[in-house]
Each structure stands twice: as C-alpha cells, then as structure tokens.
Amino acid sequence: MDGSLSAPGGVSGPGRLAGPEEGISVQELALAARNHGLPLEALRYDVTPPGLHYVLVHYDIPATDPDGWRLTVGGRVRRPLSLDLDALRARPSVTRRVTLECAGNGRARLTPRPVSQPWLVEAVGTAEWTGVPLAELLAEAGTAEGAVEAVFTGADHGVERGVEQDYRRSLPLRVAADPARDVLVAYAMNGAPLPPQHGSPLRLVVPGWYGMAHVKWLHDITVTDTPYTGFQQSVAYRIRTTAEGDDPGTPVTLIAPRALMIPPGFPDFMSRARVVRPGPVPLAGRAWSGHGAVRRVEIGEFGEGVGEDGDAVWTDAVLERDAAHPWAWQSWRTTWTATPGLHHLAVRATDAEGHVQPLAAPWNRGGFANNLVQRVEVFCTPEAATAPDAP
Amino acid sequence: MDGSLSAPGGVSGPGRLAGPEEGISVQELALAARNHGLPLEALRYDVTPPGLHYVLVHYDIPATDPDGWRLTVGGRVRRPLSLDLDALRARPSVTRRVTLECAGNGRARLTPRPVSQPWLVEAVGTAEWTGVPLAELLAEAGTAEGAVEAVFTGADHGVERGVEQDYRRSLPLRVAADPARDVLVAYAMNGAPLPPQHGSPLRLVVPGWYGMAHVKWLHDITVTDTPYTGFQQSVAYRIRTTAEGDDPGTPVTLIAPRALMIPPGFPDFMSRARVVRPGPVPLAGRAWSGHGAVRRVEIGEFGEGVGEDGDAVWTDAVLERDAAHPWAWQSWRTTWTATPGLHHLAVRATDAEGHVQPLAAPWNRGGFANNLVQRVEVFCTPEAATAPDAP
Numbered sequence: 001m002d003g004s005l006s007a008p009g010g011v012s013g014p015g016r017l018a019g020p021e022e023g024i025s026v027q028e029l030a031l032a033a034r035n036h037g038l039p040l041e042a043l044r045y046d047v048t049p050p051g052l053h054y055v056l057v058h059y060d061i062p063a064t065d066p067d068g069w070r071l072t073v074g075g076r077v078r079r080p081l082s083l084d085l086d087a088l089r090a091r092p093s094v095t096r097r098v099t100l101e102c103a104g105n106g107r108a109r110l111t112p113r114p115v116s117q118p119w120l121v122e123a124v125g126t127a128e129w130t131g132v133p134l135a136e137l138l139a140e141a142g143t144a145e146g147a148v149e150a151v152f153t154g155a156d157h158g159v160e161r162g163v164e165q166d167y168r169r170s171l172p173l174r175v176a177a178d179p180a181r182d183v184l185v186a187y188a189m190n191g192a193p194l195p196p197q198h199g200s201p202l203r204l205v206v207p208g209w210y211g212m213a214h215v216k217w218l219h220d221i222t223v224t225d226t227p228y229t230g231f232q233q234s235v236a237y238r239i240r241t242t243a244e245g246d247d248p249g250t251p252v253t254l255i256a257p258r259a260l261m262i263p264p265g266f267p268d269f270m271s272r273a274r275v276v277r278p279g280p281v282p283l284a285g286r287a288w289s290g291h292g293a294v295r296r297v298e299i300g301e302f303g304e305g306v307g308e309d310g311d312a313v314w315t316d317a318v319l320e321r322d323a324a325h326p327w328a329w330q331s332w333r334t335t336w337t338a339t340p341g342l343h344h345l346a347v348r349a350t351d352a353e354g355h356v357q358p359l360a361a362p363w364n365r366g367g368f369a370n371n372l373v374q375r376v377e378v379f380c381t382p383e384a385a386t387a388p389d390a391p
Numbered sequence: 392m393d394g395s396l397s398a399p400g401g402v403s404g405p406g407r408l409a410g411p412e413e414g415i416s417v418q419e420l421a422l423a424a425r426n427h428g429l430p431l432e433a434l435r436y437d438v439t440p441p442g443l444h445y446v447l448v449h450y451d452i453p454a455t456d457p458d459g460w461r462l463t464v465g466g467r468v469r470r471p472l473s474l475d476l477d478a479l480r481a482r483p484s485v486t487r488r489v490t491l492e493c494a495g496n497g498r499a500r501l502t503p504r505p506v507s508q509p510w511l512v513e514a515v516g517t518a519e520w521t522g523v524p525l526a527e528l529l530a531e532a533g534t535a536e537g538a539v540e541a542v543f544t545g546a547d548h549g550v551e552r553g554v555e556q557d558y559r560r561s562l563p564l565r566v567a568a569d570p571a572r573d574v575l576v577a578y579a580m581n582g583a584p585l586p587p588q589h590g591s592p593l594r595l596v597v598p599g600w601y602g603m604a605h606v607k608w609l610h611d612i613t614v615t616d617t618p619y620t621g622f623q624q625s626v627a628y629r630i631r632t633t634a635e636g637d638d639p640g641t642p643v644t645l646i647a648p649r650a651l652m653i654p655p656g657f658p659d660f661m662s663r664a665r666v667v668r669p670g671p672v673p674l675a676g677r678a679w680s681g682h683g684a685v686r687r688v689e690i691g692e693f694g695e696g697v698g699e700d701g702d703a704v705w706t707d708a709v710l711e712r713d714a715a716h717p718w719a720w721q722s723w724r725t726t727w728t729a730t731p732g733l734h735h736l737a738v739r740a741t742d743a744e745g746h747v748q749p750l751a752a753p754w755n756r757g758g759f760a761n762n763l764v765q766r767v768e769v770f771c772t773p774e775a776a777t778a779p780d781a782p
Binding site for chain 1: 396397398401402404406413414415416417418419420421422423424425426428430431432433435440441442443444446448449450451452474499504507509510511513542548549551552555586587588589635648654657658659661662663664666674698708733768770773
C-alpha cells in the first residue's frame with residue numbers, strides 16, 4: 001500500500017505552479033526528455049509506428065519478466081483468478097485500434113503553468129492493442145453483490161509528493177465490466193508483445209479515457225465495495241480550479257476533443273514555424289474525442305496583424321469516419337490557399353456531444369485536459385521555388 | 392543545394408544564448424518533446440529496445456518509400472552507382488553493435504546555455520546496425536585520384552538560421568573509405584528495417600563519431616576533391632569558444648568519453664532524485680568513448696554539506712570489455728554502501744587515450760561535446776523498509 005516518505009524538501013516536494021516569467025525548469029526538461037511526444041509529422045500514419053507513440057512513465061520502466069508474470073483478480077469476487085501470460089493468450093482475444101492521450105497534454109500552455117510533465121500538444125498516439133476483454137475476466141471471477149470498483153495495480157514503484165506507492169488506479173465497475181466500453185487486458189501492441197515503455201508484459205487499455213487509467217505493467221485487479229481513494233485517484237488526476245488546489249475537484253476521465261494538424265510544408269529547426277510556397281497547400285490531420293465521434297473539424301486563420309488573440313475565420317474541413325475503428329482518431333483534410341507572408345492557422349474539433357475545443361484555456365491546478373486549439377505558424381515565401389520541395 | 396530563406400525574424404533566426412536566469416523556452420521544450428532521450432533505467436539493456444534509443448530529427452521525419460528508393464554514388468568516381476534496396480541487400484552485409492550519442496548531449500547543462508535541442512545526459516543509444524560497408528561501395532565506384540571527401544545527402548529538408556537545405560554532411564575519405572572504421576550504409580536496426588525516425592530506409596552509421604555524421608534517409612553519396620563547407624559542416628557542428636561564436640572553430644568529430652549510471656533505487660516523479668534503503672546498493676551502468684576503449688570508470692561521492700561544487704571521493708568500478716562489440720558501450724558495476732541521508736554521487740570515465748570527463752564544463756558556443764560528469768542525487772531512508780522494494 002502507499003507509504004509516507006520523509007525526506008528533505010527537494011527530494012519529493014509538493015506540487016507547485018511556475019512563477020509568472022518562469023521558463024521551463026531543469027526538472028521539467030528532464031521529464032520532457034524521458035517521456036516523449038508524437039512528432040507531429042507522424043500524424044500521417046494511421047497507426048503510430050513503434051517508438052513514435054507518446055510515452056508517459058511515472059517512475060521508472062520496471063524490469064519485468066514475462067515468464068514469471070501473473071495477473072491476479074481478487075477482492076470482492078466469488079472465484080479469484082491467477083493467470084499467467086499463456087493462460088491469457090489462450091483465451092479468445094480481441095484487437096482494438098485506440099487513440100490514447102495523456103491527461104496532461106496541453107499543460108505547458110497554461111498560465112500559470114503547473115510544474116509537472118510539460119506537454120505542449122504532442123502527448124498522443126494510436127495503436128492496435130490485443131488482449132482479453134476485461135468484462136470477460138470480471139464475469140469469470142464473478143463480482144460480488146455490492147462491488148463498485150476494480151482497482152488496478154502496476155509494477156512501477158516510486159514516490160510522488162511524499163507518497164511512496166505502486167502506480168494504482170481504479171475504474172467504476174459500470175465502465176470496467178461493460179463489454180461496450182471495450183476495456184482490455186492487453187498483451188500486444190501493433191501485433192507484437194508490449195514494448196517495455198508501453199507496459200510489458202501486460203497493461204490495461206480503456207478506450208476513450210485519458211492515459212492515467214491505462215495501468216501499465218499490470219499485475220493485480222482487486223474488486224472493491226468502496227471507492228478507491230489512493231494518490232493517483234484522489235490527489236492527482238483531479239480537475240481543481242482554485243490556485244491553491246485545495247478543492248476536492250472532479251475526476252479526470254474521458255478524453256476531451258482535440259484536432260491536430262500535420263504541419264504543412266517544411267520546418268525551421270528551432271522555431272518549428274512552417275514554410276510553404278504560394279498556392280494551394282493540402283492540410284490534413286486527425287481528430288478524436290473520448291465522448292464519442294468527432295462531428296466537425298474547422299481550420300481557423302487569424303487576421304494579419306491581429307496575432308494570436310484576435311478573431312479567426314473558420315472554415316470546415318472534410319472529416320472522415322472509419323466505422324471499423326470507433327475508438328481511433330478520425331482523418332480530416334482540406335486545402336488552404338497560401339499567399340506570401342506570415343500566417344497563423346489553428347484547428348478545432350467539435351464532438352457529437354457538442355464539446356468544442358476552446359481558444360482560451362480554462363485553467364485548472366493540475367494542468368489536465370487542456371484541449372486548447374493547436375496554433376500553427378506558417379510562412380509563405382514570396383514566390384514559388386524553382387527547386388522542387390523535398391518529399 | 393542550400394538556399395537562403397528570407398523570412399520575418401522569428402521564423403528562422405540566428406542561434407542565440409539564453410539569458411542568465413532564463414529557463415528553458417517553449418521552443419526548446421518543443422524540441423525536447425519531439426526528439427527524445429534514452430530513459431536512464433533503459434541503460435540496463437545491452438541493446439536499446441526500439442522506441443527507447445534517442446532520436447534527433449533536424450527537420451521532419453520525411454515520408455519515404457523503400458520501394459522507390461535509390462542510393463546514388465557519384466562525383467569524383469570512375470564508375471557511378473545507382474542502387475536500390477534489393478541491390479544493397481543482395482551484397483554481403485555486416486552487423487555492428489554501435490553506441491551512438493548526439494553531439495549536443497549535455498548542452499542544457501552549460502552556462503550560458505546555447506538555445507537549441509536542450510539535452511541533459513540522455514541523448515544516447517546502442518543498436519545493432521546491418522548494412523553494406525561504405526568502404527566496399529567506394530571501392531566499387533572507384534574514387535578518383537585527388538578525391539578528399541564523400542558528401543552524404545539525406546531526405547530531410549528544412550530551414551535553419553535562414554539557410555534552406557537538405558541535411559548534408561561529409562566525411563574525409565580517410566575515414567569513409569577505411570575498412571577499419573566500419574562505416575556502414577545501413578538498412579536494418581536490431582534485425583528489422585529501419586524505423587522512420589531512425590532513417591528509413593537507409594542511413595549512414597559512423598562508429599565512434601557523434602550522431603550528426605550518421606546521415607539518415609540517405610540517398611546520395613558524392614565524392615569530392617574539395618572539402619565540403621555547407622551549413623552542417625561549417626556553420627553548425629563546430630567547437631567555438633568565443634561568446635559571439637565568430638571564430639571558425641574546430642570540427643565536431645569523435646565522441647568524447649562518457650559514463651552513465653543506471654539510477655539506483657526508485658525515483659521521485661518530479662525531482663528524479665533516487666530513494667534507497669540503508670545498506671549495500673548495487674550500482675551499474677555503461678561507458679564509452681569514440682577515441683577508443685574506456686579504461687577506467689570511477690564513482691564519486693561528494694562530501695555532505697559540500698554540495699555539487701565540492702571535492703568528491705572517487706573509487707574505481709569494475710569495468711568490462713566485450714571484445715565482440717568494440718564500438719558499443721562497456722558495462723561497469725560496483726557496490727555502494729548507503730547510509731541514511733542525502734547523497735550526491737557522480738560517475739566519470741577515462742578512455743585509452745587519457746581523456747577524462749570533467750567536473751566543470753569547458754564552454755563552447757554550440758553546446759557540443761559537453762561530457763560533464765553525470766550527477767545523481769540519492770536519498771537513503773532512515774531505516775530498512777518492512778515492505779519489499781518494488782521489482
């Protein structure tokens with residue numbers, strides 16, 4: 001269970017907000033360097049190639065051994081289970097293409113900035129996960145009358161704000177045991193055994209929920225009749241709106257809608273501004289929402305001289321829907337006419353429930369679910385190049 | 392060839408140094424999020440698993456098609472070549488295990504900080520590369536009398552400090568054509584086709600040299616009789632010691648010695664300080680140098696209360712050498728006795744030529760080859776835990 005670590009303040013201090021002019025700290029940089037995002041040009045792949053899918057490891061990638069691995073299912077169940085990987089692989093499997101996003105995506109774009117994993121917009125990926133439906137395992141174990149949640153424990157162990165812990169999260173049974181939610185106990189990613197950083201040898205996949213729910217290096221499922229209130233459930237991953245963060249907050253759950261643009265043209269190394277030639281420029285990207293299908297994607301262009309805070313003119317993109325992959329991002333495309341000069345584009349998604357990405361971020365203390373629209377700076381050269389653009 | 396891009400200042404500005412109290416900028420953060428390092432616990436793998444090897448993409452990962460790919464070898468050669476992947480794969484191949492490091496590793500630890508890809512210590516990886524020896528291709532093409540260099544062109548296209556370019560670097564022929572240097576035209580990484588971010592479908596591998604030499608998405612080799620002076624050869628990747636960076640500098644070439652420690656115990660999420668229990672703590676890690684074998688690895692412990700600038704007490708670790716893999720990192724190990732309190736450890740390598748990692752960084756304008764010793768903060772709890780540590 002969780003323990004309290006008494007250490008000098010710098011070792012495991014409380015969460016904090018960055019000062020008004022404070023740049024990214026060395027600690028935030030270290031997190032950015034080890035937990036990487038999806039390079040945005042890789043949005044072009046329907047399924048994110050290995051090594052490009054975003055990674056978020058709270059503590060360390062644990063050294064796990066598939067051979068000795070067991071998944072125990074216990075607590076308020078009639079028939080506790082203890083399954084090794086062979087037993088799991090012997091069961092009928094399902095494969096689901098799922099778009100996953102870190103709950104902290106967008107955090108570093110908030111002011112004041114919560115000091116934590118400093119994501120911009122790139123904490124995303126889409127993979128095909130293969131495993132056993134959790135609903136079937138829970139049915140096999142037989143959840144008891146009065147059971148309300150399933151608590152999932154992973155092997156990654158560390159300390160966070162003074163609390164020593166294994167990474168642990170719960171799901172309400174109405175989600176965990178609902179076959180329609182497609183929650184998986186997964187052992188393969190894109191047809192191969194899970195890579196170390198993605199949870200080898202076993203993980204949870206909860207389609208439509210932010211990444212904190214998808215417990216990696218999963219080894220225990222305990223069914224409970226009281227709600228779980230451990231660190232990652234009641235301290236972290238809450239939407240709190242006071243500056244002190246002392247309200248109980250609301251839980252972080254379903255992924256808020258987001259559209260991302262494959263950056264057009266070619267980039268400047270440092271600024272990541274895009275360079276295009278005059279004329280029609282194909283724009284494309286992806287959009288998704290944990291609340292259901294995305295029903296609209298719009299491209300915005302901010303007026304010249306108005307800058308990032310001005311009004312934008314929005315036009316609809318063509319949005320596709322792949323019925324075979326309801327949990328995966330949808331593709332969108334349009335054509336934009338580039339004229340010489342500096343342009344500020346944006347893209348926003350609206351989902352089937354009417355949630356739309358905001359232009360200005362509603363703030364919360366933990367920096368969660370900040371689905372502010374993506375801004376893309378595009379410089380159009382004065383004339384078409386004589387040399388061909390790079391492929 | 393390179394072109395000049397005329398654009399508003401913010402799009403493709405000159406290189407700059409960060410101000411004295413300036414934290415990491417949003418631009419540096421964006422680079423950190425897309426070009427990731429090796430999570431240090433992954434030093435435990437002899438060969439870095441896919442997705443954990445560091446990545447450095449100057450512009451974008453280009454969309455390449457192996458089917459249409461051709462490698463041309465031309466310029467000052469008697470028999471120009473044009474080879475597709477089948478032709479390259481048909482030739483006798485070699486496989487070499489190589490430790491690779493980004494020339495900018497350590498840059499973000501310099502003061503003043505050159506504003507660029509902000510690496511700490513993690514820009515490292517070891518992989519097994521399979522391909523055709525470059526020396527054989529050059530012999531087959533027959534380099535002309537008076538030829539001095541081979542210029543390598545990759546498909547990644549972008550703009551950098553106002554210079555529009557394909558990524559392009561040269562090697563002196565005495566390196567490129569020397570069989571003992573084991574320079575490879577590689578098409579596989581760890582037994583599989585190159586991933587997109589590592590140069591698919593073809594790249595150069597130059598064992599012992601920093602990463603900028605290992606041109607990815609390689610499609611052309613041109614042998615020249617004059618030295619190449621393009622952007623990545625004469626503007627970037629030079630060791631310059633004036634603050635203005637206006638001296639011609641010396642070229643960045645061989646990897647400076649470095650040792651890294653697998654962080655012991657378990658981490659705090661935010662500070663990445665390590666937590667251990669009292670008693671013997673096994674320490675292990677890797678060490679390498681482009682100048683030859685590492686002949687010594689020492690663990691340093693800074694005195695209590697002295698802090699990071701004080702003298703350390705150094706003790707030797709046991710260092711291994713795997714004769715089968717001369718271009719790959721060597722393993723080291725030792726045991727450290729942890730006593731309650733906060734400790735500051737360091738690790739340093741000395742190579743066969745006598746180069747030793749410094750405690751204080753010699754500064755250079757581009758932030759290259761900063762092989763300052765790694766520092767590890769370790770907190771030892773007051774007593775042994777009753778619960779077992781996590782695996």
